Amino acid sequence: MTEPLRVALADDEPLIRRWLEETFRDMGHLVVASAANGRELVEACLTLRPTLVVSDIRMPVLDGIEAALAIARDAPAPIILVSAYHDEDLIARATASQVMGYLIKPIERPDLETAVAIACRRFQQLCDAQRAAADLARTLEERKLIERAKGVLMKHAHLDEEQAHRRMQRMASDTNRKLADVARLILAAQEARDLFS
């Protein structure tokens, strides 16, 4: 185990909570929260930012799937659901949320170990993928801005594309700005000019 996880647990049964606490501790992780229902779990997650969430599904007040949805939205972490039930409905709802594992009771320690390892890895992969996607989106956005700004320059300064691009690069390096920021400035100036004219 490379790095201890900060684990938030939820089960309405104290005995199960206790077993989970003990088992995670024994596995070398840190149990930061042990909740008796979904709401407690969500609240704990918002404040404590755990790196792993293990939750029962059927619980009072707020069930595990609803809690998972809230956590995924507000305090993302790998979530493993543990339930005695696996009817179609539950599975459908669980897959709609961002759960990383679904274990059917009864489970034993090896089940947990496997599921935790897989969930963490999957979550990591998910996070990486999400980050990559965001980077790509931003890059694309910036390219669009640059192209538009280039267009503005070409039109008003009567430059060709090559010259416009080079002028924007020079301006970026002169003002120590990103090319995209320069593009934004140009576009803002253009908008202001349109406004006054």
Added chain:
Amino acid sequence: MSFPVVPSQIPWWAVARRWLALYLPLSAVAIAAVAGVVWSRSRVEEALLRLNERDLVSLQSEIIESELRVLVSDLMVLAEGAALRSMLADPSPASEEAVRAEFRRFAQFRGVYDQVRFLNTQGQEVVRVNLVDDAAVLVAPQDLRWKGDRYYFVETLRLERGEVFVSPFDLNVEDGRIEQPLKPTIRFGTPVFDDRGRKRGIVVLNYLGDRLLYKLHRAGITAADHVYLLNPQGYWLKGPRPELEWGFMYASRRGETFARHYPEVWQELRKQRAGAVDTPAGLFTWQYVHPLSAGSRASASLHVRGARGKDPASSYYWVIVSHVGPKILTASRDRLLGVLSPVLGGILVLLGGGTWFLARYRMERQQAVRGLREQELRFRQLAEALDEVFWMTTADGTRFLYVSPAFGLLWERDPAELIASPQLWQEAIHPEDRAQRSEALRRLPQSGGFDIEYRLLLPDGRQRWIWDRGFAVRDEQGRLLRVAGLAEDVTSQREAQERRVATERLAAIGEAMAGLAHESRNALQRSQAVLEMLARRVQGRDDALELIAELQRAQYYLRDLYEQVRTFAATPVLRRVPANLVALAQQTWDDLLAARNGCHARLLLEGDQPVPICSVDPHAMQQVFRNIFENAIEAADGQANPCAPSTLPAVRCSHQSTDHERTPHSMPTMVVQTPSTEAVVHLSWTACEHAGRPAWRLAIRDEGPGLSPEQAQRIFDPFFTTKVRGTGLGMAIARRLVESHQGRISVGDAAAGAEIIIVLPAEVS
């Protein structure tokens, strides 16, 4: 039990045919009877007629003979008379006068002689009395004639004493002419001798033939048309018509003889003196009359001589012929027919009408009988076609009137036996149920029917459930006539019902089990949690850890059992994809062997056709294969112990598959002994048809001891197991899953080992 008989109109020609069959013989009999009567009657009448005619002619001949006899006597009396004698002895006017007076008296009294004469030897009439208008009249001496040339004078004068001349019967001729009106005459003559014996003349009597003919006529008024009198030449002296008579007297009538008119009769007549002959012209009966022999009989001394005849007795004769015409002959028959024909007609008409009605009646009866028979037949066919026992008893139920053949099948006794001994019915009922039926029968008059079920105790001890319904059959007044009923074998329904109840109970149990299995997961989770926590707490204490491991195994077993129950009870949800069944089986086999670490077993694939591709849920089919393989391997276990008796549950669920060796890390692992013998399981496949569609047939066979018939029958029943361990659900689940694939699973009939056959619809490419 009334069946509508289709009323069919009897066609008239059918009645007519039947009627003819009746009427023709009967009418023939009637006609024959009448004909017989007529025939016999006419025979009798004819015979009578013949007799009558014979008697008649005989009588007539006698009349003639007796008449002539008297004539001859008369002649002799006159010839030998005292007056004549004295006149001859003493011829004087006085004596002549005495003779005249005597002759006149004689002629007057007798009244049958036209002339009474005495002629002298010269032929001169001496005395002559004529009968005029029944009065004797003396002829005056000047009117007396000379008759010396007449044949009768010549013939008579030649005679000796005592001899009589009789002339032929002819017509009187006066003065050379036939006297008119016709005067048929017979002349009798005899010579007269005086006392000295000299011949002095003759006495001649002209007999009036009319009288004779009249007498003949009188006597002849019978059936006969005519009575004829013929002379030997065949001329009619008395004929059918006056113009035919006396033919020999007239030159113009020379040929008018009887012989000419009736030649064949004449032929016969010539042969015999008396006789009868039938001819188309009628019946002729005849008899000869010999007037001369008749005369000779009258007096022995007399010698009658016929005219010009040498042998007067035979040549002088007449023939009396009675002629009964054909009309008269058939008259009696015709009369009878005339009377009987209307009678016969009436009889025939009555007979016709009667037989028509009879024929109709009989046809109707026949039809009715046929209808009844048909109805009876239909009823029988119905009753006999029924699987139910149709029965009918007397009102008190003590005697069976009818029981359909199905009784034999249900009661396994002969229906005839039941008719003979009605208690058989009751005796066959299970003792516990007997009272039910007798009670129902007892209450029937009030209840009007019963509807009961009871058990039959068959001779071989088997039981059969009978649903018996009885109905009161009443007459119009509501009196109980009979009891009819239906008894039906409802054993299978009963069993089905029992099975259904069992199935429903099982379903309920299954549902409960599913719920139980589900709910048990939380409990199992708690138990598992406690076990792990406990194991941590007794770290280093091996005895305690061993106990915990024992508990853990029990926990596993429970978990798997619950999972199986849940799988069995849950409705399978199939995600079907085309899959290679052999590959699926092989994969399952490999997984299974991996799970059963070190188990020496081999799966032999035996099929070289294209691999079976079916649209199946791979998980479900893997489960099916796994369950079968488990059993196959364990069957081999019993044989050669190829796999150590597993302390672990035999059947596992795939998607919940857990490694049995994966116990809590600190627990001791089981040491599994691996034997050297190898279990072999055969998997073969062939293409086949199932439910009219192409399908694949997979056979999985082990080399174990095989299945007993009971096992083979129950192997797919839930909770049926031959193993010490195991839930008894493996094969039941396999069947459920295969059947939910529209397939079929069954026990094969391999010679050795247990064989399971799976048939699945083939994937149609």
